Amino acid sequence: MIKTISASDLRAQLKEVLNQIAYGDVDFVVEKFGEPTVAIINVKDFGLLQEARRQHTTAALREIIQQVRSRHTDLDEIELDALIEDARTDFHHSQGSTPLAH
Numbered sequence: 001m002i003k004t005i006s007a008s009d010l011r012a013q014l015k016e017v018l019n020q021i022a023y024g025d026v027d028f029v030v031e032k033f034g035e036p037t038v039a040i041i042n043v044k045d046f047g048l049l050q051e052a053r054r055q056h057t058t059a060a061l062r063e064i065i066q067q068v069r070s071r072h073t074d075l076d077e078i079e080l081d082a083l084i085e086d087a088r089t090d091f092h093h094s095q096g097s098t099p100l101a102h
Contacts, residue, residue, distance in 0.1 A: 004029045004036070057095065064091055 003020075005028050010017060020026040021042050028040045041049070064087045072080055 001025060002027050002029060004031060006030070007032045007037070061088060061091060064088070 003026055005013070005017065007030055010028070010030055017028055017040070021028060021040055027042075027045070029036045030038045030040065065084050068083050068087050069080065072083060075083070
């Protein structure tokens with residue numbers, strides 16, 4: 001279940017809200033001036049979200065690597081690896097993340 005709460009109500013009810021999230025099956029969307037700004041979810045769901053993001057990033061990187069390899073078949077392995085590493089770095093900068101070790 002998803003509940004909506006204002007930021008001011010959240011401040012007043014923080015303990016109760018956190019208990020509902022941790023021990024119930026409730027997520028909260030926090031609104032400021034009537035606009036949703038953040039969601040509060042339990043740690044288990046956060047882990048699932050992080051894993052989904054990781055899988056999405058990995059799939060996107062694999063696609064970029066495949067594109068680089070298919071466009072540069074004339075390069076030797078060292079040159080190709082350098083292009084792939086540049087593409088990985090550019091991708092992570094565009095995503096606002098840190099490249100994963102490979």
